[in-house]
Amino acid sequence: MSSETERLVGRLLDSSQGSVTISSTSTSSAQGVKQPSPDGNMSRSVSALEINPDKDKLNRELKERQEKMKARESLKAMQAFREKLPAFKMREEFLKAVAHNQVLVVSGETGCGKTTQLPQFIMEEEISSLRGADCNIICTQPRRISAISVAARISSERGEALGETVGYQIRLESKHSAETRLLFCTTGVLLRRLAQEPELTGVSHLLVDEIHERGMNEDFLLIILRDLLPRRPDLRVILMSATINADLFSKYFADAPMMHIPGFTFPVEEFFLEDVLEKTRYNIQSESDNFQGNSRRRRRQQESKKDPLTEVFENVDIDSHYKKYSTTARQSLEAWSGSELDLGLVEATIQYICRHEGDGAILVFLTGWDDISKLLDKVKINNLLGDTNKFLVLPLHGSMPTVNQQEIFDRPPPNKRKIVLATNIAESSITIDDVVYVIDCGKAKETSYDALNKLACLLPSWISKASARQRRGRAGRVQPGVCYRLYPRIVHDAMPQYQLPEILRTPLQELCLHIKSLQLGSIGSFLSKALQPPDPLAVQNAIELLKTIGALDDKEELTPLGRHLCTLPVDPNIGKMLLMGSIFQCLNPALTIAAALAYRDPFVLPINRKEEADAVKRSFAGDSCSDHIALLKAFEGYMDAKKSGKARAFCWENYLSPVTLKMIDDMRMQFLDLLSDIGFIDRSKGASAYNHYSNDLEMVSAILCAGLFPNVVQCKRRGKRTAFYTKEVGKVDIHPASVNAGVHLFPLPYLIYSEKVKTSSIYIRDSTNISDYALLLFGGNLSPGKNGEGIEMLGGYLQFSSSKSVLELIRKLREELDKLLNRKIKEPSLDISTEGKGVVVAAVELLHNPNIRYHSGPNS
DNA sequence: GAGCACTGC
Structure with missing residues (x-):
């Protein structure tokens, strides 16, 4: 698998450039940059540019180079391609609008060339007008991959190596140089850069792409930009959006002018459920087949979980609205329920395409792991069309091992049809060019935030019209396509125009x-x-x-702590874990766990071997009762295997994603750099100075507690089982994929967790079993209990009681720890190893199950 | 007994 992954990454990075993470690029590689320039060879002229303070000269040189390059024979074809893009016709109009307006909103459909051409037009124009030296164009992208691939594309359109006039910068990876005039970066990178450069000094043009997606970073940036514009009258801002809601952005920026570029994609024919039923003759079974009478009416009576879109459909009179359709189709429509996905219908649609339509890959949009897995089984069991050799069925999900495999993109051999079963990862993140048929189930899992219960949710819901359009567009990339929607047209018509912006979810x-x-x-x-x-x-x-x-x-x-957390590009809780890990000499575990939590779970979820994958994860956890320790051990195993050149085999055997582990490794290095920048780490002291307790499970758990607080679960004994409670929502369940699922009796009374999500139930996704002492010493502030007895935390939700002397000891120790911590955080370079030693040793002793016993926790 | 998708000088 790893070689495929490398090939994929190589392809994305334009393999001729090799690996990255450099800030200046040699000009001697790739497409023809060795072309001699007036001063001799190109690389000499580049170094001259860098040291030459004479702007006029630089302006002239940039222009000469651009003109020379354009005249080259090898670029003629590329230029012809560019001129065919719809954006090309708008070039002059666009440049005029940019020159005359501070803000411009450009809308355009996929395939119009706005992302690759508009930033390039500006750069070419600036260089031609002898303003190249002062031109500094930034274009933000919501996703890392698009920042790289767009930069690579434009470089090759210009006949340059990536990193010359066009570069990119994403987290932990950049390719740009002193001569870079156009930089593609993720929106997150720009937002981080604003901390150093609040006025964006030196930026001449800023293009913000894909704002219609309404990502949180983009919405955040727009607020900042609107405030910044009056202070930066020379800055030009170009907002790029799909057509669908461009006027919203124009209004936000005082009716900024709008410009529209028509798109170019192949036409995609569209069918809705009623047509699909007519074509496939599929018979939808009502959920209540035995029930006498009208099932639709029966459903109307079940008012509990009514969704407005399904309701729209249920209020339609089937016989009159669908009178042109066959009786069978009408019966099926009668039985259709918007609440459950009918996998039989999906399968029948796949079969219909295979029997009646021409060649081309099929892309099926489903909601998640479960649908994909079930449909895969169904297709295999039913031996689709009788001949498995004719079909290549591939699951595609962010947590499945296939996500990094080249197979997804490759054209299958002749007479073999590729069928991809995907989540909305295939909507914008992964593009499969040879798709001709799209089957859209109309739903996707969506996060939402329940502010009342302080609860994150992940539930399937109807997609927006914008998403539906995007899904359909996936069928028309190489030739005309067909989109089969497994929901009625009137449901589509009732869909919201756009998804709720991320900032509201x-x-x-x-x-x-x-x-x-x-x-x-x-x-x-x-x-x-x-x-x-x-x-x-x-x-x-x-x-x-x-x-x-x-x-x-x-x-x-x-606070001083808050200021440190600002410098760490992670969630504040995870940032605190990093700081506490460095202070209490658990640095390596803190780095690893923080990176994994901030990025993603390195454990993959293979479709056929989930029990094995589960068992492996449990074996990493040992008897720690901790998903975080399982993460840590898996990463340590990976690093050991890497040293002996066996990383690939290790990942394969242990159901781990090498790509994710590599990212975690890189992020650890970034965290280390940042901790060193803010003074918490002194590299001259060596790693051992920060890892004295790294193998001490109790201490590592305490650091987890310090970071993840107030995410605490109380474990209450209920006979032979344990029940779990949180302050905000009461009873919760341990997620079945957690190593703590199925544990009936925990050695310690609390769990600390990083994620609580409501799906089919309220689940604690990953947790670590911790003691009272971890909470008392490293958790929230202590307050005196009611009646002056005991200690309380979280406004009385957690209560601890013991003898006066023990409580007094704990209070004192906590006070000393807090003092030490506050001094260290105010002055990070302070060496507390000597003066703090006594306190820390006492804390460690207490964490190690001391003889002091007391009653704690809820009255159980 | 179950895992939409992104992102960070």
């Missing part, structure tokens, strides 16, 4: 911290300026959390 603590770090004023008033301001309760929850972990004070100002 997500917890906001990280965003709030970012607002403070960029000194954008009060959190509440800043966010009220958003395109669609988030629920004040969601904002309040975020602020409260930041106060609870000690990042903000009562006046919502950053």
Whole structure:
């Protein structure tokens, strides 16, 4: 698998460029940059550019080079291709609009060339007008892969190596140089850069792409830009969006002018459920077949989980609305329920295409792992069309091992049809060129945030019209295509225009911290300026959390801890884990666990071997009762295997993703650099100075507790089983994929967790079993219990009781620890190893199951 | 007894 992965990555990076993470690129590689220039060879002229302060000369040189390059025979074909793009016809109009307006909104459909051509037009124009030296164009992209691939594409259109005039920068990876005039970066990179460069000094043009997707970073950037524009009258901002809601952005920027570029894709024919039923003759079984009478009416009576789109359909009179359709189709429509996906219908549609349509890959949009897995089984069991050699059925899901495999992109051999069963990863992140048929189930899993219960949710819901359009477009990339929608047209017509923006669907603590770090004023008033301001309760929850972990004070100002957290590009809780890990000499585990939590789970979820994958994860956890320790051990195993050149085999045998582990490894290095920058690490002291307790499970758990608090679960004995409770939502379940699922009796009374998500139930996704002492010493603030007895935490939700002397000891120790911590955080370079030793050793002793016993936790 | 998708000088 790894070789495929490397090939894929190589392909994306334009393999001729080799691997990356450099900031200046040699000009001697790839497409023809060796072309002699007036001063001799190109590389000499480049170094001359870098040291030459004479702008006129630089302007002239840039222009000469551009003209020379354009005249080259090898670029003629490329130029002809560019001139065919719809964007090309708008070149002059676009440049005029940019020259005359500070903000311009450009809308365009896929295939119009807006992302590759518009930034390039600006650069060419600036260079031609002898303004090349002062031109510094930035174009943001929401995804890492598009930042790289667009930069690579433009470089080759210009006949240059990537990193010359066109470069890119994404987290942990960049390719640009002193001569770079056009930089593609992720929106996140630009937002980080704003901390150093709040006025974007030196940037001449900023293009923000894909704003119609309404990602949180993009919405955040737009608020900042609107405030910045009056202070930067020379800055030009170009907002790029799909056609669908361009006027929303124009209005937000004081009716900025809009420009539309028509798209070019092949036509895609569209069928809805009623047509699909007519074609396939598939018979939908009602969920209540035995029930006497009208099933639709029966469903109407089940008012519990009514969704408005299904309701729209149920209010239609089938016989009159669908009178042109056959009786069978009408009967099926009668039985159709929007609440459950009918896999038989999906299969029948696949079969119909295979029997009646021409060649071409089929892409099926499903909601998740479960659908994909079940459909895969069904197709295999039913031996689709009788001949398995004729079909290549591939699952495609972010957590499945296939996600990094080349097979997805390859054209299958003749007479073999590729069928990809995908989530909405195939909507914009992964593009499969040879798709001709799309089957759209109309739903996707979507995160939402329940501010009232402070609960993140992940539930299937109807997609937006924008998504539906995007899915359909996936069929028309190489030739005319067909899209089969497994829902009625009237349901489509009732779909919302766009998905709810991410800023309204997500917890906001990280965003709030970012607002403070960029000194954008009060959190509440800043966010009220958003395109669609988030629920004040969601904002309040975020602020409260930041106060609870000690990042903000009562006046919502950053504390010393909060200021450190701003420099770490992770969720504030994870940032705190990193700081605590470095202070309490558990650095390596903190780096690994923080990186994995911030990025993604390295364990893959193979479709056929989930039991084996489960068992492997459990074996990594040992008897720690901790998913975080399982992560840690898996990563350590990977690093050991890597040393002996066996990383691939190790990943394969242990159901781990090599790509994810590599990213985790790189992120650890970034964290180390940042911790060193802010003074928490002194590299001259060597790694051992920060890892004294790295193999001490109790201490590592305590650091997890320090970072993840207030995410605490109480484990209450209920006979032979254990029940789990959190402060916010009461009873919760341990996620079945957790190593703690099925554990009936925990050695310790609490779990600390990083993620609680409502899906089919409220699940704790990953957890670590911790003691009272971990909470008392490293958790939230202690307050005196009611009646002056015991100790409380989380406003009385957690209660600890013991003898006066023990409680007094704990209070004292905690006080000393806090003092030490506060001094260290105010002055990170302070060496506390000597003066703090006594306190830390005492804490470690207490964590190691001491003889001191007391009753704790809830009355059980 | 179950895992949409992104992102970070």
